[in-house]
Structures are given as C-alpha cells and as structure tokens.
Amino acid sequence: MDDNLFTKRLGEPVQTDQVSESDAEGNILLRDSVLIDKLSAFDRERIPERVVHAKGWGAHGEFVPTRDMSGYTLAGLFTKVGKKFRVLVRFSTVAGGRDSADTVRDPRGFAVKFYTDEGIHDIVCNNTPVFFIRDPMKFPDFIHSQKKNPQTNLTDPNAQWDFLSLTPESLNQVTVLFSDQGIPYGFRFMDGFGTNTFSWYNQSGDYVYIKYHFLSEQGLKNLDPDEAARIAGENPDFAGEDLRNAIARGDYPSWRVAVQIMTPQQAKTYRFDPFDTTKTWYESDFPLIEIGRLTLNRNPGNFFNEIEQAAFCPANMVPGTSASPDKMLQGRMFAYSDAQRYRLGVNFNRVAVNASASPVFNYQRDGDLAENPVNPVNYYPNSMQEVRFSKRVRTVPPGVTAPVTRDVQPIKDIDFVQPRDRFLAMDEAQRSRLMNNIAESLGGAEKRIQYRSAALFYKTEPRYGTGIAERLKLNLREVRRLSELTQKELEYATGRK
Numbered sequence: 001m002d003d004n005l006f007t008k009r010l011g012e013p014v015q016t017d018q019v020s021e022s023d024a025e026g027n028i029l030l031r032d033s034v035l036i037d038k039l040s041a042f043d044r045e046r047i048p049e050r051v052v053h054a055k056g057w058g059a060h061g062e063f064v065p066t067r068d069m070s071g072y073t074l075a076g077l078f079t080k081v082g083k084k085f086r087v088l089v090r091f092s093t094v095a096g097g098r099d100s101a102d103t104v105r106d107p108r109g110f111a112v113k114f115y116t117d118e119g120i121h122d123i124v125c126n127n128t129p130v131f132f133i134r135d136p137m138k139f140p141d142f143i144h145s146q147k148k149n150p151q152t153n154l155t156d157p158n159a160q161w162d163f164l165s166l167t168p169e170s171l172n173q174v175t176v177l178f179s180d181q182g183i184p185y186g187f188r189f190m191d192g193f194g195t196n197t198f199s200w201y202n203q204s205g206d207y208v209y210i211k212y213h214f215l216s217e218q219g220l221k222n223l224d225p226d227e228a229a230r231i232a233g234e235n236p237d238f239a240g241e242d243l244r245n246a247i248a249r250g251d252y253p254s255w256r257v258a259v260q261i262m263t264p265q266q267a268k269t270y271r272f273d274p275f276d277t278t279k280t281w282y283e284s285d286f287p288l289i290e291i292g293r294l295t296l297n298r299n300p301g302n303f304f305n306e307i308e309q310a311a312f313c314p315a316n317m318v319p320g321t322s323a324s325p326d327k328m329l330q331g332r333m334f335a336y337s338d339a340q341r342y343r344l345g346v347n348f349n350r351v352a353v354n355a356s357a358s359p360v361f362n363y364q365r366d367g368d369l370a371e372n373p374v375n376p377v378n379y380y381p382n383s384m385q386e387v388r389f390s391k392r393v394r395t396v397p398p399g400v401t402a403p404v405t406r407d408v409q410p411i412k413d414i415d416f417v418q419p420r421d422r423f424l425a426m427d428e429a430q431r432s433r434l435m436n437n438i439a440e441s442l443g444g445a446e447k448r449i450q451y452r453s454a455a456l457f458y459k460t461e462p463r464y465g466t467g468i469a470e471r472l473k474l475n476l477r478e479v480r481r482l483s484e485l486t487q488k489e490l491e492y493a494t495g496r497k
C-alpha cells in the first residue's frame with residue numbers, strides 16, 4: 001500500500017482533495033462523492049459536550065500502590081505494591097461550555113481511570129473535599145442555577161445565589177469556592193478528592209468506608225481574581241497548556257494517593273453523617289493513610305480520541321471496592337454512564353481509552369456501532385457454553401434494614417459547624433479576600449437574596465455575615481434579625497413579595 005495515498009472514508013483513492021467536480025459554468029455535480037464524503041464527515045464532527053465539566057484536558061500516566069491494604073480490600077489496585085497500573089486523568093472546570101476559560105472561579109474536576117486486570121476502576125474527583133448538595137435529586141436544579149440564564153443566556157448571579165441561599169447545606173462548599181483556593185493556577189497545583197464515601201471489603205467480606213484523596217506533590221498554587229481574569233482574556237487554555245508543556249518537558253506531575261478509613265461501627269456514632277457530601281471527615285478523627293502514587297507522564301496523541309471521548313463513571317469499580325449509603329454517589333453511579341450513552345452512544349466502551357484492559361465476556365449485543373464477539377450464543381442461561389462468575393464480588397453493606405422514606409433532610413445546627421471551622425481557620429487577610437469574593441458575586445443578585453445569603457453567613461459565624469453585609473451595604477440589624485429565623489421563616493421573609 002502506498003504511504004499516505006489519499007482516499008475517501010472507505011479507502012477509494014481520489015484524484016484531488018481540493019477541487020469540486022463542476023460544469024463549465026461552475027455548478028457542482030451531485031455525483032461528486034469526494035466532496036460529499038468530505039463535507040458530510042465535517043458536518044458531523046461535533047458530539048454533544050458533557051452536560052457539566054465540558055471544558056477539560058487530560059493525560060496518561062501510572063499509579064503505583066505503595067502499601068498493601070489487603071487487610072481492608074482484595075482489589076489488586078490497592079494491594080499489589082510496586083505494580084504499575086496504567087491510568088488516564090481528565091481535569092476540567094464545571095460550569096463553562098467546551099471552549100470556556102480555564103481560569104475561572106469554579107470547582108475543578110479530577111477524574112481518574114485505572115486500567116486493572118479486573119476491569120476499569122474510576123475515581124471521579126473534584127479539587128474540593130465537599131459538595132454543594134447532598135441529594136442527587138437537587139443536581140439538575142443546582143446546575144441550571146449556576147449555568148446560563150435560559151432567557152438571556154448570560155451568567156446569572158441572581159439564580160446562583162437564590163439557589164445557594166435556599167440550599168444552606170452548600171455553605172461549606174461555597175466557603176471553599178470563594179476562598180483563595182477557588183481559582184487554582186493549573187491542574188498540577190491542586191488536590192483531588194473522591195468526596196463521596198465508598199467502601200472496601202476484604203477476603204472475609206469485612207467492609208469499611210473509604211474516602212479518597214490525591215495530594216499534589218507540586219504543592220497548591222492559586223490565582224488571585226484579577227490575575228485570573230487577565231489570563232482568561234489572554235489565554236483561555238492556560239491550565240491545559242501548563243499541563244501539556246510540563247509533561248512535554250519531562251516535568252511529570254504527581255500526586256500522593258491516600259485514604260481515610262471508617263469502620264461501620266464508627267459510622268454509626270460519628271458526629272457528622274459520614275455519607276453527607278457537604279461534610280468532610282476530620283483528619284484528626286480519621287487520619288490519612290498513604291496508599292500509592294499517581295504520575296502523569298504522557299500527553300494524549302489525539303485530544304478527541306483520548307480526552308473528549310473519555311467516559312468516567314463512579315459506578316466503575318473493581319472487586320474489593322463498592323458503594324455506600326451515600327445518596328450522591330448512588331445518583332452519580334447512574335448518571336455518568338447514562339450521559340455517555342447519549343453523548344457517545346451505547347457502545348462507548350469501543351473507544352480505546354474506555355475499553356477494559358482485561359477480557360470482557362457477557363451476552364450484551366448490538367446497538368449503534370456494535371462490534372459483537374463471534375459467538376453463536378447470545379443468551380443466558382444456556383446449555384452450550386460454560387461460564388464462570390466471580391466469587392470475589394460482594395454486596396456491601398450486606399443487609400438493608402431501615403424503612404424506605406422520602407423525608408426532607410432538615411437544615412440543622414451541625415450543618416453550620418464545618419463552614420464555621422473553615423472560616424475560623426483562615427487568617428484575617430484570607431477572610432477578607434473570601435468576603436470580597438463573595439460580595440463581588442452576590443452583589444449581582446437582588447437585595448432580598450443578598451439579605452437571605454448574608455443571614456446564612458451570619459448564622460455560620462457573625463463576623464462572616466457582618467463582613468459581607470458591610471461590603472454590600474446591607475442593614476446589619478436586619479441581617480442579624482434574619483439570621484435568627486429558621487430556614488423556612490428566612491425563606492418566607494426573603495421570598496418574592
């Protein structure tokens with residue numbers, strides 16, 4: 001075969017790729033199948049962007065376990081010390097579209113795909129340890145309120161703060177987002193947190209609850225808002241370029257991987273609900289245990305193939321690892337692969353980066369672009385073929401005893417404890433920047449929403465609410481009065497008149 005002999009999609013050589021077949025007057029002929037082949041491929045180049053985390057970058061690398069955790073899990077990923085596991089990581093912002101700027105105030109995604117000899121394991125992290133909500137039912141509304149306004153297609157501080165102040169469980173994450181950590185300099189300089197609570201089980205079926213942490217060996221580095229805005233204008237791809245250039249020059253970014261472990265018994269008595277994604281487990285209660293090291297050492301050869309089409313899902317878990325009663329995790333376990341069936345098609349596992357590195361055997365067949373195994377049998381049970389099932393996979397936790405409800409989770413005093421701790425842990429200058437950032441954003445909302453939000457910050461910690469009220473020139477006495485109301489009363493007092 002000639003090298004680079006120019007052809008159409010199906011391999012027929014072409015005479016030219018530059019000139020359409022035309023009559024003497026210049027009209028193009030419908031029979032110009034070279035033109036039609038080329039234009040029709042072009043017309044279909046875009047696939048839907050991710051419904052969230054649309055703007056992203058990624059790289060390949062390896063994960064090496066450094067501690068044998070076989071006391072807790074039978075997953076080779078966390079027990080085979082020294083073995084190199086291939087990984088793919090995609091970093092992202094959340095709210096912006098596919099071509100939005102990297103240096104915005106927004107959480108950063110940090111999705112990790114491990115290729116193991118027992119299938120794919122994904123840990124789909126953010127750079128913040130907590131989240132805005134704790135029930136997946138609220139996720140679509142949350143995202144609607146943070147993305148563009150449906151009428152104007154503009155970012156809408158009114159909707160953003162309306163939702164957040166009607167969802168006070170968001171205060172912990174809001175405090176992280178508007179702090180100095182809200183705009184990472186680039187992906188190399190941030191940590192990753194699984195945020196959800198997972199579980200591990202060992203050979204005997206004993207299980208524990210787990211939180212994953214990825215700690216940057218480059219250290220944390222953030223941008224101040226003015227610098228970030230300038231860079232967003234000059235180079236919207238700043239963080240992607242930083243990652244690519246670092247890997248290209250051999251300056252491979254790496255993370256220490258650690259877990260926190262909680263026993264089911266401890267989970268029953270912990271002072272915070274361990275399955276509530278708006279809260280962390282204090283490291284003083286559950287210390288970090290280092291289990292491995294992640295390094296990124298290879299840039300993608302083709303961005304669309306390897307990063308745009310990458311499909312991560314928190315439900316992808318190998319034996320020895322499992323879910324927990326964390327509602328958000330359970331919602332996510334459905335949503336990601338569902339989104340990918342729409343975004344990429346039902347056979348999205350055919351894309352090389354999404355394919356298992358270990359053999360796949362089942363009787364799922366057909367669908368868009370199927371590449372079925374050559375096997376005359378496509379049902380089970382059958383009496384034609386021997387199949388084997390894994391004895392390593394367990395259901396965790398083993399029993400469900402509580403009655404099923406749809407009760408609202410009320411806002412309680414304990415919901416204000418962690419945002420308060422976070423505020424108190426900052427020095428004066430950090431607090432001042434936090435309150436400036438919030439006031440700058442909240443200032444775009446209606447006055448009644450400013451009052452509702454300021455009252456919640458006041459309830460978190462009087463100095464927090466006072467600082468915001470002063471910056472927004474709100475009546476402090478009114479903010480204090482509102483802060484003493486219950487959430488229901490506060491919503492009524494600040495509702496649309």
Ligand code: HEM
Binds near residue numbers: 051108109124277336
């Ligand atoms: C119930 C809450 C949530 C729902 C329903 C949800 C849903 C989704 C969906 C549908 C996608 C797009 C998937 C795709 O098209 O490939 C996505 C992407 C993503 N989500 Fe979530 N999400 C939730 C919460 C979270 C949380 C708590 C985190 C972090 C701890 C997170 C991190 C990410 C990341 C990093 C991506 C981008 C993955 C990639 O790079 O391809 N999400 N989410």
